[in-house]
Amino acid sequence: MKATKSTEVTGMSVDWNTRKASDDRTLGPDDGELVVSKLTKRFGGLTAVDDLSFAVRQGEILGFIGPNGAGKSTTFNCITGSLTPTSGTVWYDGEDVTDLAPYQMVKRGLARTYQSFRPLRDRPVIANVALSLVPDSLFSLSGLRGETRAKARTVCDLVGLGDDLETMPGQLPHAGLLRLELARALATDPDVLLLDEPFAGLAEQEVESLSALIARLRDERDVTLVVVDHNMRGLLSLVDRVIVIRFGELLADGTPAEIRHDPAVRDAYLGGGV
Amino acid sequence: MTDRTNTERVRSIDRTTFFEWLDPRTKPARHKFGLIGLGFLAVLPTVLTPLQALTVASAFFMALFAMSWDAVSGYTGQISLGHGVFFTAGGYTSTLLNLEFGLDPLLTIPLGVVVAVLAGLLIGIPTLRLRGPYFALVTLIAPLILLRIFVVYSDILGGATGLPRPDQLFGLQAGDAIVTYYVAFGLFVVVLIVLLAVTRSDAGAVFTAIRQSEDAVSSAGLNPAKFKIFAFTLSAAVGGLAGAAFVHLPVGSPTPSSLLTLFVNVEIIIAAMIGGVGTIVGAAIGGMILVLLREFLSNLAVTVPVLGVSLAEVDTIVFAIVTIGIVYYYPDGLLRSTITLGRRIRAWGASKSNDRSRLSRRQPRETAATSEETVNEGNQKHGGNGNER
Numbered sequence: 001m002k003a004t005k006s007t008e009v010t011g012m013s014v015d016w017n018t019r020k021a022s023d024d025r026t027l028g029p030d031d032g033e034l035v036v037s038k039l040t041k042r043f044g045g046l047t048a049v050d051d052l053s054f055a056v057r058q059g060e061i062l063g064f065i066g067p068n069g070a071g072k073s074t075t076f077n078c079i080t081g082s083l084t085p086t087s088g089t090v091w092y093d094g095e096d097v098t099d100l101a102p103y104q105m106v107k108r109g110l111a112r113t114y115q116s117f118r119p120l121r122d123r124p125v126i127a128n129v130a131l132s133l134v135p136d137s138l139f140s141l142s143g144l145r146g147e148t149r150a151k152a153r154t155v156c157d158l159v160g161l162g163d164d165l166e167t168m169p170g171q172l173p174h175a176g177l178l179r180l181e182l183a184r185a186l187a188t189d190p191d192v193l194l195l196d197e198p199f200a201g202l203a204e205q206e207v208e209s210l211s212a213l214i215a216r217l218r219d220e221r222d223v224t225l226v227v228v229d230h231n232m233r234g235l236l237s238l239v240d241r242v243i244v245i246r247f248g249e250l251l252a253d254g255t256p257a258e259i260r261h262d263p264a265v266r267d268a269y270l271g272g273g274v
Numbered sequence: 275m276t277d278r279t280n281t282e283r284v285r286s287i288d289r290t291t292f293f294e295w296l297d298p299r300t301k302p303a304r305h306k307f308g309l310i311g312l313g314f315l316a317v318l319p320t321v322l323t324p325l326q327a328l329t330v331a332s333a334f335f336m337a338l339f340a341m342s343w344d345a346v347s348g349y350t351g352q353i354s355l356g357h358g359v360f361f362t363a364g365g366y367t368s369t370l371l372n373l374e375f376g377l378d379p380l381l382t383i384p385l386g387v388v389v390a391v392l393a394g395l396l397i398g399i400p401t402l403r404l405r406g407p408y409f410a411l412v413t414l415i416a417p418l419i420l421l422r423i424f425v426v427y428s429d430i431l432g433g434a435t436g437l438p439r440p441d442q443l444f445g446l447q448a449g450d451a452i453v454t455y456y457v458a459f460g461l462f463v464v465v466l467i468v469l470l471a472v473t474r475s476d477a478g479a480v481f482t483a484i485r486q487s488e489d490a491v492s493s494a495g496l497n498p499a500k501f502k503i504f505a506f507t508l509s510a511a512v513g514g515l516a517g518a519a520f521v522h523l524p525v526g527s528p529t530p531s532s533l534l535t536l537f538v539n540v541e542i543i544i545a546a547m548i549g550g551v552g553t554i555v556g557a558a559i560g561g562m563i564l565v566l567l568r569e570f571l572s573n574l575a576v577t578v579p580v581l582g583v584s585l586a587e588v589d590t591i592v593f594a595i596v597t598i599g600i601v602y603y604y605p606d607g608l609l610r611s612t613i614t615l616g617r618r619i620r621a622w623g624a625s626k627s628n629d630r631s632r633l634s635r636r637q638p639r640e641t642a643a644t645s646e647e648t649v650n651e652g653n654q655k656h657g658g659n660g661n662e663r
Contacts, residue, residue: 082489082492101492101497102489102492102493103491103492103493103494103495103496103497103498104497106492106493106494106495107495111493111495112493114489114493118487118489118490118493119490120482120483120486120487120490121486122482122485122486123479123482127479130479131479131480131483131490131491131494131496132493132494132495134476134479134480134494134496135476136495136496136497136500138477138500138501138504184490184493184494185493187494188493188494188495
């Protein structure tokens with residue numbers, strides 16, 4: 001399931017010296033499991049995402065990097081349907097999913113986590129996870145027990161919340177809430193998982209164990225992952241490929257090694273941090 | 275390995291048979307008390323005067339109205355400020371069909387429910403797909419519009435004073451207090467069971483999740499709008515049923531003042547808050563307390579000192595003060611407070627016990643109860659319900 005680490009990006013060579021790499025790229029529905037084509041999102045006069053195109057290949061871990069305010073979360077929101085793009089197309093599994101609602105995307109196998117955690121604070125960890133296992137039908141008799149509970153428990157164990165099944169979210173530390181967020185997304189059995197800044201606010205060893213978990217999800221569960229971060233700390237060793245955006249535009253696209261030495265990226269980060 | 279044993283344990287818990295599930299001895303204490311309460315209500319008429327029986331029967335209807343409201347507003351957090359629209363849709367439809375076409379109440383009541391459901395869809399589909407206060411605003415305005423329509427077409431719809439009394443259900447007379455009591459009680463039990471079944475199922479878990487965060491529900495692959503509209507329609511159906519049955523019994527009448535006015539719409543919310551929002555059972559208890567307490571106060575032959583007026587004359591004020599007191603001291607409602615108190619007493623009893631072996635055996639259970647108490651919020655009381663049932 002390992003993605004091939006090639007310098008070639010979605011079948012097209014990219015000149016790393018031009019700042020806007022997106023200009024001459026035209027992507028089609030079959031260029032990846034998830035394809036974003038010429039995505040633009042404007043809020044009034046502000047262009048948050050500007051003609052952004054990229055593809056996510058099946059089975060890869062893609063780093064999605066950009067400075068604060070680069071439009072990473074807006075891109076995510078457009079992909080998952082919580083925002084309607086001003087223009088552009090999102091293809092998932094070869095189908096146009098631009099206008100689908102968030103819950104429909106989840107049902108198709110594209111789950112996400114939020115940068116600001118959204119646990120259900122009125123119920124324990126296991127019930128939080130079990131909600132993701134509830135079928136989207138009004139007259140389901142399964143109830144939050146039996147098989148559902150056992151499945152929820154398995155997911156909790158996977159993300160390392162096995163000892164906190166009955167803990168209320170309010171009592172979890174930051175890292176625990178992140179794992180809960182991850183568990184709720186994983187319980188929907190996604191094929192593609194978008195992680196919005198999962199490393200923010202984590203201590204060094206937590207970053208490592210989360211990286212290990214993300215790698216496991218790809219290797220053992222065949223989940224394709226897109227990991228957002230605003231810097232490259234720890235991320236370059238985890239990901240197969242990196243996309244860097246700035247001011248809502250694609251800045252660079254390549255392997256971690258290429259990104260590390262890309263002058264435009266170095267420039268974007270003021271020569272530091274990479 | 276641990277995972278596997280856990281899974282097996284969970285399975286074995288769930289492999290109880292239906293008859294074991296029915297056995298009240300397997301239930302947690304609060305369910306036992308609930309069943310005892312229902313048993314008490316079932317034999318209560320033997321000690322009541324006919325007038326008292328009618329009062330309790332009307333209390334059952336207030337409980338039904340409050341439960342109807344709780345099913346949508348208490349659970350999904352979408353506050354309906356005009357639930358009387360559904361009581362009216364049910365009650366008026368049934369009355370008009372009976373008066374105009376001479377149809378039997380047993381036929382017109384279900385038709386009243388159908389119209390209430392249609393009214394629910396009419397209001398719910400456009401407003402519940404949106405987030406924010408639109409739903410509350412529309413439900414606030416809906417009764418005003420309806421009342422206006424009644425006044426404009428007052429030759430058919432009876433205006434502000436309401437419609438004439440329709441045929442009584444089963445041909446009941448005002449004197450048939452005991453039968454009236456049991457009709458109301460039967461309806462109460464059926465609705466209670468239906469609403470408990472829905473709210474304790476997956477759907478109920480989704481309802482309360484919507485109250486917490488619609489984004490969380492969406493990200494679980496569930497369509498919040500669908501579940502909100504379902505809760506609202508179910509609530510409208512229950513409200514329509516209660517309203518339609520109400521007008522065909524000696525305790526009710528097809529008038530705006532008993533089904534539609536601001537007072538009715540606010541009263542049911544107060545009832546649900548007294549008992550505990552988002553529990554169904556709490557709304558039922560609150561509705562009954564509201565009617566019985568008010569009745570009790572208006573019958574007191576006590577003169578308020580200093581003011582020199584009889585208590586019966588200012589019963590509404592006293593009632594309001596008592597209500598504010600309850601809501602202030604028990605913001606989660608009487609039901610949750612009582613359950614919490616019960617757990618404390620049980621924990622206290624267990625810790626008083628000198629029998630160390632018994633103590634250690636009970637320990638895990640008490641700890642679980644205490645941890646549940648500390649986060650007594652929202653529908654927490656029923657959080658563990660799924661596996662205890």
